[in-house]
Every structure is written in C-alpha cells, then in structure tokens.
Amino acid sequence: MNRTKTIYKNAIYAIIFLLFPRATFAQNREMDSLKQLLSRTSSGTARVDLLVKLGLFEQSFKGGLRYAEDALALAKKIHYRKGEGASFNQIGNQYFAASNYPAALNFYFQGLKIREETDDINGIFGSYNNIANVYFELGDLDRALTYNFKSLQFSQPSNVYGKACLLNNVGTIYEKREQLDSALYYQQRSYELFNQSMSKYQYINTLNALGSLQMKLGNYELAKSYFSLGIKNGVEYNDSLNRASSYLGLAKLFKQLKQEDSCINYAKRAIVFAHRQQSVAQSVIVDAGKLVSELYVGKNDKEAYTYLKLAMDTRDSTFSREKTMQIQNMVFAEQERQKEIQEQKSKEAEERQNNLQYAAIALGLVTLLIGFFVLSHSVIANQKLIKFLGIVSLLIIFEFLNLLLHPYLGELTHHSPVWMLLVMVSVAALLVPLHHKVEYWVTHKLVEKNNRIRLVAAKKTVAKLEGKVS
Template sequence: MRKLIILFCFVASIQVAFAQNKYADSLKTVLANTTNPLEGFNLLTKILENQSFIRGGNIDSAECVRLLQIAQQLKNDSLLAASYNWIGSYFSFTKGDNATALEYYFKALPLAEKANNKRRISSLDFDISLAYYALQNNKAAVQYVRKGGDDLPDKSHPLYDFMLLQYQRGMATWYLSAKQPDSALYFSQAFYETSRRVNSIAQRFNALASIADAYTLSDENELADVYIKKVIAISDSVKMIPIKLKFSNYYIPALLSKGNIPEAMVQAKQLFTLGESNSNNNVKLAAAGFMRRIFDSLHNKDSAYYYSRMEASINAQIFSQNNINKIQSLAFNEQIRLIEEEAKKTEEEQRRKQNIQYALLALGIISFIILFLMLSRRHITNTKLIQFLGVVALLLVFEFLNLLLHPFLESITHHSPVLMLLALVCIAALLVPLHHKLEKWATHKLVEKNKQIRLASAKKTIEELEKK
C-alpha cells in the first residue's frame, strides 16, 4: 500500500512539473516579444516566482539584475522594492549570504512602505525572518513572521494565499524550534493545505517535511515515516537550496538516531555536493557537521577531525565578528528608521489636524460675515463683495476637504501625483457647481434685501417730509 502511495505521489509530481515547465516556457516566449518595460518587469517577476517559489528551483541573478534595471528606468518605488527583495533572496537562498541579503531587504522596506505596497512589505518581513532563522536568531525571526502576518494583503488580493502560506511556514518553523509539537503540527498542516491551493510543489515538499518533524517531536514515529516517504517521493522535483537544507536538517539526524548510517552518509554527501556546487556556506556548514557526526559514529577519527576543522572554518566565515556587527548594525538602523518614521507620522498628523482647525475657523468667519451682510437690515451691501467672499469660502472649503481627505487619497492612489491630481479635480468639479448655485441664491437674497432697505429708507424719508 505504501509503495502505491509513493508511486502515486511521484506520478503526480511529474505531471505538475510538466505543466509548470510549459507555463514557464510560455512566459519566456511572451517576454522575448514584449517592448513595454512594465510588462517586461511583471513577466520577469512571474518567471522568478514560478521558478523558485512554485517549482522549487534556484533564483537566477541575471533576471534579478534585469528587474533592477527596469525599476530604475521607470523610477518606481514599488518596483525598486520588489527588485531589491529578489536580489536579497538570491543572496539568502542561493548563496547563503544572509548578511548581504538583510542589507537588500532593509533597503527595500522603506521603498515598499512609501508605495504603501502591503503585499511587498509582508514578503520582505517573511524573507527577513528566513534570514534570521538561518542565522539562528529565532526570536528576531518570529518577530518578523508575526509582523508579516499583520501586513498581509486583503483576502481579496490574488496573492493572499501566496503570502498566507509564508506566515504559516514561519510559525511552523518557530514552534518546531521551540519544541512545541502540537502548535507546530497545527501550522504545518495549515501550511500544507495552503500549498495545495497555491499548487506549489516546492512548498508542499516543505510543508510535508514540517509535518514529519512535528510528528517526530511527538514521538509518533510511524506517522513521521509516512510523511518522510511522501517527501522523498517528490524530492527530485525540488531544487531550491533552503528547502533541501531544511529537510536535510531534519532527515539526516532522524537517520542517525535510527542507526541508518549508510543512508545518512549518502544524504550528507549529496548535501555537501549541493553546497559546493552553489558556493553556499549554510549548506556546506550543515553537511560538514553531519559528516563529522557520521565519522564519529564510525570511530573514524581522522575523517571526523577533517570535517570538524572544515565545520569550524565555515562557521567562522558565517558568524565572523564583521558579519555579526554588520547584521546588528542593519537591525539597529532599521529600528531607528521605524522610530523616526513613527515620529514623522505623528508630527504630520498633528500638523494636519491643526491646519484643519485653521481652515474651519477661517471658513466660519467668512460664513459669518456673509450671513451678517445678507441678514443685516441696516447696510446696503455690494453684490461684488459677496461674490468675492464666496470665492474665498469656496477655496477654504476645497482646502479643508483636501486636508481631511489627503491620507485617504494617498492610500488609494499609492502616492501617484497624477491620480492625486485627478481626485482633487473631481472634488473641485463637485464643489464649483454647488458654489455657483449658492452664490446665485445669496446674490438674489442680497438684491431683495437691498430693495427692502431702500424701500424702507424711502418710506421713512417721505414720512419725515410729510411731517414738515
């Protein structure tokens, strides 16, 4: 029965991979024929997403460079944020250089926030968390996982499941590292269901490995073995380095604990080859550690010492003082930036409220003067004065609405000057006809009032003359 399950998983993975290859080829064909820079950027992004996140392949640095060139050409903050995000992911996932990856992630964050791009902000949060997990700073990692969860786009967004999956993956990783199998299993199973909706073989592989790990933590080894077999059945379809590494970090220790030294040796050598071929220090460090443990268990002191020295050397490269200082500096700079941004927002909000109060006060004074002149029975008022005051009132109303609606307009237009201008023109288009009607009504009332004042004055004069 188990063999049938494995065969079914293998055949299904082959069919999915074939369909995804066909989709990737069609994207490349369209890209080759497009001349529109924005369309080219979107196509490159889809190719990278399909290659890495869906199919589990590695990120192509050349395509990341092309994204950055287009974003710089278009001078678009949202596109620049996406470009830096992909460059950071290349360094983190393919090269294992998490210090450089964090540098690009933190460079992208303010650009994504400026563009109010929640999907990109949450993506950066999750990628930063992965870098911190790789650097064994789990507390910092889970902070960014939770922040990414808070920054998820609306459920109606086409990439909502794509982002939700990353939140579930991050929380599963946190609970696995914290040795809390029940919570880990809950998030791992949710992660698996979302990966099926997204139709990502790479993330399905990742989720199945997390479920197996959770069952192992619960000492439910038979269930863990079932999921390990499912993972192995589709492992050849997944090439993405961090996903391979995550599974190896669980599977090889499990083999060693069962005394299956030959298979552990095979897996460790494959992992080392993967690290060597991609110059990925994270992978080489893990592989060297596993090789050292294997040769220790075989009482082969020379080989164990060789891999021990290699492990220490790679570890020193990854966790050197310069790298640690660089990472701490990046984290500190990001913390300062967030504090300054918060202070700036608070100051702008207070200034906006103050300006609204000034606009209301001025509008109230002008309205009072107009009403006084209209209702006063003692003064004959020139209609041109009312028209002038009406224009001033119109400008004050427009400025008041501009101050009141500005944050809302920024959020829906994503700070686009053209869209902001169109929105303000629409507001003006509604106000001007209303102003004309009010002005006509006020002028009519004023003329009637002036007639009544003149008539009353004439009657009074006649009465005074009759008395004489």
C-alpha cells in the first residue's frame, strides 16, 4: 500500500471522493467547476470551504498551498474557526505530499487543536489519521498505530468509506510489524466495509494488502485474485500509482511460482505505471527493476544491466530527494523559528504600547489632580498630599521613559545590563532635580493659594461679625 495519498481520503472533505472519482479528467472537471463557483462567491464561510476544496484537488504543491493559505487568511479574518481547522489541515496535506513531514505534522496539530475546540468530529477523525500517516512515513509505527486508533474513536457510523480506509492503514502497520494475523483481521474488515461503501476509490490499497498477506501465507491463488481485483479497481479510478503496486505484487507472486516470463511481464508493467507517478513511486521502480534484472542475468545480460541501472539510478534519485527533504525541513524549521521571533517581538511591542498608554493615563490623572489642588479657589490642599502625589508622578514619569527608551537602549547598548543601568541612572539624575524644582514651585503656589483662600474666608467672617455688632 502507498500511504502518500492516504492523507486525502479521511479528511473532512473525504465526501468529495464519494462523488468524484480520482480520475484525471474528473479532477479537471471538478477544478473548473470549483473555480467558477469561487468566482461567484466573494466572501464568507462558503468561500473558505471552496478554497480548501481547490487546494485538495490542485495537483501542484505551490498551487495547492496557495489555495489553502488563502482559505486560512480569510477564515481568520471572518472568525470562521471550523474553516481555520480545515485550512491548517489542508496546508498539512500539501507539505505531506511534498514529503516535508515535520512541516506537515506542525500544521496537522494546529488544525487538530482548532477542531477539538470547535467539536468538529469528522475533522478530528481526519486529523488523527493524517498525523498517523506522518508517523508511518517517519517509521514510528507505534505512534502511527496510536493515532489511527484515536481516529477510529471518532469514526461516525455513516462514514463507512473513511473507516474502510482507516482500517486498511491499521492493517498495513501490523503487516509492517510482521503481525500477520492482526494485519489480516483489519484488512478483512476494511474489505467488508469497502464492499458496503458507495465509493471504491482507494479500495485497491486493501486489495493489494490482502494479496500481499495471502502470498506470505502461501495462498497463491487467493493472492492472485486480490491483485487482479486491485488492477481492475486501478483501471476504474485511473490510479496509476497503486496499479503499479498491484503489478509488482503479481510479479513477486509469479517469481515464487517459478513462472519467470509472467514475473518479468508484470514487473515491466509495474515500472511503466510507476513512471507516471515517479515522484512517489520510486520504491516500486527500484523493486521491479531489481526483480527483472535478477531474472535476466545469464539469459540477457544487456537487459539485466539496463534494469539494474534503472533501479540504481532511481535509488540514487530517492537518496537525493531525501537530502532535499532534509534541507527543506531545516529551511522550514528556520522559517518557523523566525516567525516565532517576529510574533514575540510584535507581542512585546503591543504590550509596551499598552503600558505606555497606561503610564500616560496615570500621569495625566495625577497631573490633573495636582493642577486641581493648585488652581482651585475653594479647596485648601495639604502640602504633604501634594508631595506624595509629586513622588507618584515622578515614579510614573520614570517608568514611562523606561518603557519608551528601552528598545532603543537595547539596540544601542546591545542589551548590556551595566550600560542600560548607567543610562537609566543618568535619566533619574536629571529627573530628580527637576522634580524638586517643580515640587518647590507647586508648593509655593499652593501656599499662596491657601493664604488667599484663608484671607478671603477671614474677611467674610469679619464682615459677618461687624454686621451682627451693628
């Protein structure tokens, strides 16, 4: 079974495959239909869903990624959380198809978090299965199995197709671990569900898996029938990739049966169909090339060399591709690191701006309060209160300047604690004398004002007393 395409089958939009077989002409027709519908849908949740679907059907990595990122941007703008989850999942699909597994895993987990928050059952089902696929490709079979079983817990009774695909994945893991009884159990369940499902897309994976298992168990005729059914399903859905696996399975079967001509015939067919999906079917070409080369040795050495060279060149290409993937993963990791740094800077800048505003508001209130006491013609203010408010205002001004100057001081002093301390002490040295002068002026004005108020009050009292005496 090839798992590279399994990311699409259990996602939230798996229903698409129930309606549109994955034949090339059907995909093109569906893409045209979706693009026309998108041109008539200017905004809203419907546009997000359309962009995600377009990303699903788009064959190129950049094209599919662009649709998914556009969907994510719009979903965030309109606060469509379910759409955000689907968009993150589809971005993960694009990176998975490009074999950038760390990036795929990162986006799958982001999508899963949102889907759990929004209680999107079908979405959670798809996310868990996609995460399992990544771990499978990374060779972590235990985690792959864990996430497949987590996905199974969210399987809805109506999602027969999705469950059939999922059980096929579970069976494949058990076969990889050489637990053939468990593998056969889950592949049989997958086979039964596919026979109940309206769609038979990806049914070929289960048929190929059953063929492989029966061949290992020595049931060659039964294995042959499964591989033949797989080829029939591959023709129906124009599935070159998995059809190549069916042909390779038959080639291996005929090799065990000592039917060399049939083995060579089917191995060559496997190579032909694998070449149509070379970027994801290189292992088929390597295995089939080696198989043909072995059978030609001593009979047709030229052909033996040709097919051995094909296998070796493809293997070298696979190695080169793995190196490219490693570079892509490092680039992605660095991009994510820079993104996190930028987000942290933006967050800090926003917090600093808010703190500056709070400090400015507090300083304004204290200044207004002092001004009220100084300018009021009726309120006698206590000098100790004014001194206290003056100290508070000094502290607020110092904090305000600290917040305002800190980013620039950091760049100027390269965040040296000693230099930053010296600069702030210098600022304080300038502020304190200024504070004393302002405090003296305010106190002087306050005494004058208080004296005037008391004088006016005394005159009024004297006038009242004189009036009573007369």
